[in-house]
Every structure is written in C-alpha cells, then in structure tokens.
Amino acid sequence: MQIQVNGESLEVGEQITLAELVEQLELTGKRIAIELNLEIIPRSEHAGTRLNGGDQVEIVHAIGGG
C-alpha cells in the first residue's frame, strides 16, 4: 500500500505498524517525533499503531535554529 512520509510517497507492506515503518527507515532509536494524519502518536504507541493506505506520516527531529 502507498502512504505519504514527509510529503513523499512510500510503498509499504499492508498492516505495517509505525514502529515497523521507523525500523524500515533506519530511524529506530533516533530522537524523532511522529505525527499521523496531523495527530501526534506518542513513542509508546508506535508499536501498536497500524497504518492504512493513504496515511500521512510526518517524522521530525531537532536541528539547529535560533
């Protein structure tokens, strides 16, 4: 199925969880925050959150800024 991650289309397996997506993107253990369809999904819920086709995922991290 297709989902959007940070504005880009991505093909992922059916029923993939957020934790599995994070692993697939090699971001496991990184300091990130995730929004699914404009709602924050706390880290503790990544493993239990299944994605659906068309979902919009935003993955952010901290960078330098003033």
Added chain:
Amino acid sequence: MSELENTDPLVIAGQTFTSRLLVGTGKYKDMAETGAAIAASGAEIVTMAVRRTNIGQNPDEPNLLDVVSPDRYTLLPNTAGCYDAADAVRTCRLARELLDGHDLVKLEVLGDQKTLYPNIIETVKAAEVLVRDGFKVMVYTNDDPIVAKQLEEIGCVAVMPLGSLIGSGLGIQNPHNIRLIMEEAKVPILVDAGIGTPSEAAMAMEMGCAGVLVNSAIAGAQDPVLMARAMQKAVQAGREAHLAVRMPRKAYASASSPLDGLINGR
C-alpha cells in the same frame, strides 16, 4: 561565572537559571562548532528548530541533541518558519513529543520572509491555544508595549521583543519601546533578535532586560567560540551595571580630581 549569578537568578515559569544569555543553534558550520560555541557562551537555555527528518539520506548524520544534550541544557524548541498559528501549534506539539513532554517553547509566528517580522494576530492566536494546552510559552514579538502586555495577560511566561530584525545585527533600534514594555511587565522581558555585538547585549541588560537571546551574532562571527565568551561577559557586565544603577547624566563637566592644592596655587 560571576558572583552575582548565584544571588540574582533568572526565573522563567518558576525555573531558575544562572545565565541570562540564551543562545540559538542555527547557522553554525557544523555540529562541533555548535557544541563548542554553546559551551563557551555559558548559556543554559538553548533554542532549536523542528524539521522533517531526511528519509533515506545519511541515517548516521550527527543529531543536534547529541551535541546539545537535553540532560545538560534546557532546550527551547522554536516555531521558526511558521507563518500561521496552526503550524506553530503543530510544531510545538511535535517538539513536546520529541523532548519527552518538555513544555517550554519559543513561539514565533512570522509575517514574511523578507523581514521575518512577527505576525502578531497569528502569534496571539497561537499563544492562546498553547497556554490552554499547558505549554510554557516564551513569545517572540515586536516592540509594541500594548501587544507585549496582552501576550503576558494571555499567560506567556516570558515576552521577547525584537531589538531589530532577526539575523540583522542592527542592535536595539527602539530602546524607548523596550523600556515601555519593561515598565508594565510582570514576566521576564528578553530581547530576542537583532543583537549584533556584545555592547548591544550589554545595553539591553543595562536597560533592565531579564536576558537576551543571541544566535546570528555568535554563529556569524569569524570566531564563534570567542564571540560566545564575549557575549557571556557582556551580559554579565550589563546585568551588574543595571543592578549597580548608573551615575546621573550631567550637562557640564564635573572634575574627578580635587580642585584644592593645585601646584600653580590658584
């Protein structure tokens, strides 16, 4: 650290800080320079931005939080790059998740790219939502005393008027307005944006500002680490001068040396 820093803390939302210099982490050459300059500044509150993670590109690139550790510094996530209240609120919520529930944020909602001047209408809207949502909001604003008071009344924990445009290094263009803001304020007033040199940071502190937030003036110096140290000293000097209360201004000379006993006998 000066002696005064122990007895004259900066208090923001009930939290106590010894340094009145807040620094940003933008515009540095690399992470090593960022870390070294931040450490040299003596700052305890350090701003950061929230951006999309690069997917599939260099997963091992150094992370800001490895250099500026949340265990050592109080991180102040900003909403830079947001042009409406909705984006700013979203960014703050992402930052809170990113930093494990940390709720101190720097709200800035910008008007246009040329000036990065704050959009006050959207800033007020975002501040209302964020305060209701439990955030402790340090708010970037213009130097309008009425707006500053309203942001305080909404519940912002600190109000941060600009000295001049972000990244301009033009100093404090309207010190009279900053004074008007401070006269009425019950929350800390910090000059955010525009500071270009240590003397300008000292000026803000001498005027009675609770602190200053500096990024470009340090990152944009030829030697950022040396400039960070200079800023730290300027902020301390300015604060101590404020507490010492300056001499009155006089229109004419007043001799420092005694007038009696001059060798020409006059």
